[in-house]
Every structure is written in C-alpha cells, then in structure tokens.
Amino acid sequence: MRGFRQARWDEPLVYDVSPDAKEGALVDEEFREHAERLLLKLPDRVKRASLDIPSLSEVEVVRHYTRLSQMSYGVDLGPVPLGSCTMKYNPKVCEELAADRRIAEAHPYLDEDEVQGLLEIIYTLQRWLAELVGMDVCSIQTPAGAAGELAGALMIRKFHVDSGEGHRDEMIIPDSAHGSNPASAAMAGFKVVKVPTDSRGNTDLEALRAALGKRTAGIMLTNPNTLGLFEEHILEIAREVRGAGGLLYYDGANLNGILGYARPGDMGFDVAHLNLHKTFAAPHGGGGPGAGAVCAKGSLVDYMPVPIVDYDGRKYYLRYDVPKSIGRISWFYGNVVPAVKSFLYIAALGPSIREVAEVSVLNTNYLLKKVSSLPGVDLVYGHGRWRKHEFVVSFERLYKETGVGAEDVAKALLDRGIHAPTILFPLIVPEAHMVEVTETETKENLDRLAEAYREIVSLAYENPEEVKRSPRNASVGRLDTAYGNLPKNVAPTYRLLRERRAEA
C-alpha cells in the first residue's frame, strides 16, 4: 500500500486535554437531601476526601477518543496476519444484532423462564460447537481461551484425583506450544514436561514415549500446531498417552485450519477449549473481551464447570447438578455478547462453514509459496508439507546476511499499511514470522503482502539501514521497549509518569 500514512494527532493524555473542570454527562441531583441523610450515617473516614480525575465536556471526550481510534489499526483497515490469532473479518450484522438492548439490559439473575431466547442461543451455540469438535458437551462460561485451558487442566487434575491417581502431576507440552498452555498447566498445579518437535514439524514421538510415565496426567496439544502443520501421528500420540494413563487436551486456537474437516474428539482428545473470538468471528476488541468455550467427552463430561446451559425437552435451563464439577470458573454464564456473535456467524454460514478451513488453507499455501522463495527467507520445519491455517518462516539468514531481522521486517510491513504477523514465535524458529491470513483476505491483499515482503527483503540487501528506520508512516516511530522497561522508567499511570518527569 504505497502512500500509507497513519493519523498522527498530537493528542495529549486525557489528563492534559483541558485544565477546566466540566461535565460530559449530566447526573441528576433530585435525591440530594436523601443522599446527605444517608451519607451522614457513615463515619468521615470511609467517605471520599478528594477525587481528581479529568472532567471534560462531551465533545472533548468524543474528539479525544475518536482521534485515538484513528491511531489504531484493526481488521477493518487491512490485514492483521497475526499467527495463531485468527484475525478474521468480523461481520457487521453480528455486531449490530448482538448490541441489542434486550441483551445489553438483560440481568443475569432474571429467571430462566424469562430468558428462554437467550438460553436457546447459548445452548444451540454449545451444541454446534460440540458437533464441530466432536465432543459431547461444551460450555461458554469461560470468558476467553486461556480460561478454557485452566478449566480443562483443572478437569484433568480432578479426574485423576477421583480415580485415585492424584500422583499424576506432569503435563506434557510440545516446545512449539502457545505460552498459555504451560501457564495454564502450572496454574492447575501441574509440572510441565516439554517435548521437542521433529524435522517434519510433528511432535517427536520418541521423545514423547520417553516422557510418558506413571506421573503423566496428560498432554496439551494444538492441532494444527503453531507451525501450521497437522500432527501426522495424532492417532498414535493419542494411543500412547492413553496407554500411559494420561488424558488429551486440545487447544482450539488453531481450529480454523481444519474446521469441518477433522474433529479433535475423533482424534482422541478428552477436553478442548475454543476461542470464539478467533475461529467464530467475534472481534478481538484490541485485546478482549473474547469468549471461550470448554468442551468435554466421555468421562470428562462430569467434570465440566457449572452451571451449564441445558435443555430438558421443554425448556432451557441452568444445570447445576454436574456430579464431579470443578465448580465455577467465572461468575454468571460467560461473555454472552461475543457468544451471540459467534452463534449468528455459524447460523449464517451453515454448511458453508467448510469454506472457512478450505480457503484459510488455500490462502496460507498461496502466500507461503510466494514468501518462502524470497532471498534470506527459510521454511524451517516440514519441507514439502502443506500448511493449514498458518505458516512460519525464518528470517535468520536475512539477519545474518544483512543485519535486518524479523522485527525490522515487521516494522517495515507497518509502513506499507499492513499489520505485522506474530514475530519471534514459536520459540523453536529463529527470527520467526508466524503468518495467518485467514479465509477473509482477498487474493489482491495476499499479493500485496507478498509484494511488501519482497520489497523489504530486497531493500534489506541494498540498504539495510533504510529498513531499520521503519516505521515512519505509523503514528509514532519505532518505540524503545528497553527504555520503558527499565525499573527507573516503568510508568504505567499518569501520576507515576508525572513523578518520573519531575525527577528527570
């Protein structure tokens, strides 16, 4: 995208917009006397002594945040090919409908019989998700993917404890896994046992066999994995893990590449989480709110968090009698608004949902073919294999030959109006770009992205310093991560920032 220029408003912090105290929203004072009477009953020490936050008029607030929005970048502006993030287009009708007042103002403690429509949406979505992943039951109580992971890990833990196998405290996780997997396993009290990836990009079977033992609680896998490769030996892995008395946990972050083509439940997984804000088109909101689902099969069904939205043939209700439930993972029933968007998304696609995997895989391999042949770029694992939802290339050679690394290339992409992919991940690939374009990018955009890579790589060989000066078309130049992280500089609030400035 030549000529890309992001807005560069010189927008101060909201604290510095105006020194005058105004009001941006009227609040009535009709109950002033009653308020005084009530507050008199409280001792002074619990009453607010002073409060000093910015107080702006409505138009100031609107301009401030509209300007800030113009210095942000999302899928509606262009590709956001962040690997394992599945940044697909968010259909507008889903946004409009899910903003309905009948949901926004629905109180979670309304009686079940009064919210049958909402419960039907949640129940139906849970059924569809279960069908898509081959599980017996799903719940959307988990507010995001990682909460689903925690729920799943706790379910596995409780299953072993109840089976008199509480000593099983090791969770096996491949070295290519998302960081949230080991973090979730640790939160549930497991020790993490790492297994390597073989040259074809699969979990190393020999290493897995060696890792299995009496203390194995299970394995957490994402399939396709973070290299975008399907685990070719998944059935064997399932057999081995089960043979050792372990369970299988499926991380659904990468489901997009096999949606409607293969199901984790059929592969032998016992528990799974899904990210509705990835695979099922709810927006990411700049870092949430997302919505997650946790799903289970067979004996693990009894361990699901409560309540589960269920149906008794006459009405939808909140089921609390889950015999061995791990309990509540979050209050109420989950992030309902994004879940409604996902319900609408699946309803709209219906059988066309298979197009999601097909086109995401086609787009990935189409782009990979163009990018992997560029000078300085290598495909590290699984040569000759088709990728699924994403691919990973290494810029290590480029870095050695020109000094331009993965991060420099990423910043240069920004200058061309394209959000950078996930970089420096997975950790097993040096100078990595992990690219997931999803099924919603057009061929023209894929060509543009390939062309941008080609241009940047060529420039790296001609004039590496020029690449390193990126970004120049974003709303700010390259930010210094080290500076902001120095203990003497760390300033996560306005007050601390002001103190730091006064010291300096």
Add this chain to the structure above:
Amino acid sequence: MPHPWIPNSYIKERLMGEIGVSSILELFSDVPGELLLSGDPRVGYGRPLTEYQLVRLFNDLMERNSYAYRLPPFLGGGVCLHHVPSVVKHIASRSEFYTAYTPYQPEVTQGLTQALFEYQSLVADLYGVDVVNASVYNGSTATAEAVRLAVRVTRRSSVVLSRSVHPEIAEVVRTWSEPVGIAVDVAGYDGETGRVDLGDLEDRVRKLQPAAVVVQTPNFFGVVEQDLEEVSRVAHESGSLVIVYEDPVFTGVLEAPGKLGADVVVGDTSSVGSGLNFGGPSAGILGIRDPDGRLLRQLPGRLIGYTKTADGEEEGYIMVLQTREQHIRRERATSNITTNSSLEAVKAAVHLTLLGSRGLRKLGEAIAGRTEFLLERLRSAGLEPHFEKGVHLREVLFRHPRIGDLRDFLRNRGVYIGPLVGRFYPELRDCGLVCVTEVHSREDIEALAGLVREFLGVDAP
C-alpha cells in the same frame, strides 16, 4: 458453497491452480483418512442464511425472552442496571478499536495503547493505588487472580474471605485456588450490621496467617464495610495482604480503598460502561498499592507503560514488564491470561472521563439518595431491611416471610426485584435484594412501594 464473508471462496479453482493442487483434499493429505469428514457438519439451519433471514431468526429468538421491564429492574446481586452513555457506545463501535488485536505492534496501535494507559491511570486514581493492569476478564476472575497474586507474594497458602463477598466470586476463588492447595477460609458477618465480623476475622487471621484477607464494600448485602482500616491493621499485623473488592461506581462517595489499607483492589466495569449483558462481558479491575515494588513483579495480565522512541524524539506507550506473562515466561508466568477485556476497559475510561470528578461524585450521591429513598418507602410499605444497623448503598437486603411470593407478585407486574439469597445463604432464605441506581426515578420507587404495599396489605401512610 461460496460465501460473501469468504472472498476467495469464489476463486478457489484459481488458487488451487496457483499452488498446483487439483483438489482441496490434497491439502489435507496429512490428516489420517479415518479422521477426515466428508459431509457437511450439522450446524446452522441446513443452508446459509441471508442477512435478512439472520435478522429475523435473531428477532424470533429475542421474542422468546418473556421478560419485560415495566419499570427499570430493581435486580441486584453484584450487578445492577446502570446507564451506558451514548458516547461510550459510539467510541466502542469505532472499528479501529474493536477489530484491533492486543497491541503487539504498538506503533500502529498507539491510540488503543494510550486509551488503555488512561484507563489504568483513571482507575488507579479512583482506588488510590499505584498500578492497575489493563484488565482481566471480570470482577470474579480479578478476585481469583488477586488471591493467587497474594499467595505468590507472601508464599503462604491460605486466604480468608469475608462471607459477605459475592458468593459467586467466592465460588470462583475456590475453583481457582483449592485444587492447588490454597485453603479458603471464611469469616462471618455481624448479624445486626451485615458488616464483616471483626472478632471472627481477627481470630481466623491470627490462627491461619493467611496470604490475604478479602472483603467487599459495599458487600453482597449492599452494606458499606466501615472498618477497612481495622481489617487492614489485623491483616497487616499477621503479614497478610488486604484485597478489597469495590464497584467503581461508589468511588465518588466512598474513600479510596488504597487509602484505607488495601494492598490489592478489585472490581468490575459493569457499572461504568459495560452494562449487564446477561452477565458478560465486562472488564475485571485489578490494581495494587505497592510502595516497595514487591507486588508489581507478581502482577498478572497486560500492563501498558510509557516509553520513548528509539531515536529519543517522540513519546509513546507499549506493553511493559511482559516477562511476567505467559508468552514469554510460560509455566513460570504470573497468570495464563492472554485476551483480557481491553475494549471494556476503554469504555470505562470513556465513561469515567465523561463523568469527571464531579459527575462521579454526583453519580455516587444519586445512588445513595435513591437507596435512602427506597428504604424509606419500602419501610413504610411494610418491608424491613434484614440488617437494620447496616448502612446500605445501591442494594438493600429486605426480609419478609413471604419474600418469594412478593417477588413473583411483582414479577407478574413487570417489576423485578432479587435475587433471593437463600440459595447462597440458607439462614437468609426469607431475604431478597433490591437495587436502585441513577436510572430509577422517584415515581419508579413509589410505584414499587405501592405494589409492595398492595401485596402486604399495609394501609397507605
């Protein structure tokens, strides 16, 4: 079948030609044959729906909800109906914000990053703490994260929760704690005031030496905890941290918990921009008072901080201290949290700046005034608060032997109170909550009182 949301579904053949495959199945050749599905998955309604079909489907489903608020609902239980300003909805619908990802490339997401920095700063001011993270999922998980934070900081393995903390929050704390050996003990409440029983709390803290004490103000019964300083003294004497849950909507009238001894503050943005949403989403507030930097290294979640550009010429905002987080630290991370509730945090920032200091104070007073008015009217209608000596804010726990019938009577007239709390507190089975906020008018409360009077058969005063 091609679909408009999937542009290249219309040119699949061409793409297949470009990469040299003649069938899509070739791309799935590494999937064991027995796993490959052939038919269409049984989801949706057997065919793709057009947009107008989708709208009708949705409206049909929404009409199956039979609830109809004749008056703004008086339902409480931790979350109540508050007004979400139009400006908040407008800003949140800017798709540069809502279709963005976590700011992994901060140079093109400075606006989002700055807005989150502002959220952190505003909320830190409200709660009187040093650092607030960029949000967790909601108030319940914020509390569970706070407990685990305290466990890491103190290297202790128990926690004492006040029984008047929202029971669903208490359940979440248990789910997140007990399986990994964190014992959850509960301190009772005073039967007359509804406040935490200080004597009981002190005994338990002395005995257990817990990682933290958790209290909520106003608590689940709507009663303001007036002894936070005393709670803090007791806890700190035993080397325990103090975690205070407070809804941000009260910070205009109640002293900042950070000034009353809280080490960790938690809350939820339902009241300041998120709305009810049948329980979610909202953002979980998590902040720390951290004079010696002991807690910061253990803080979970995203944190936005100030920085400069590499050339030192410009200023900007980035995610800082990421070495605490799962994508770097993996199994040694302070939490597994990744996606949080950024957009809800931005909404809270917008709402709070619209209110400003004066508006937030007035909002607190508007709620306080209505609470007092509600008490006055319902008393004269024959309904008494269970905790007569408690000072209530926003919610009041009323007691009546026929509370369930009263609730149903009102419900049948489009007037909603509740929840009844017996399922959480067996000893309070004849009690139910009633909530008032800025959205309730004098007439609404009068009408509620009129119906209560009608039900109870009390003569008009």
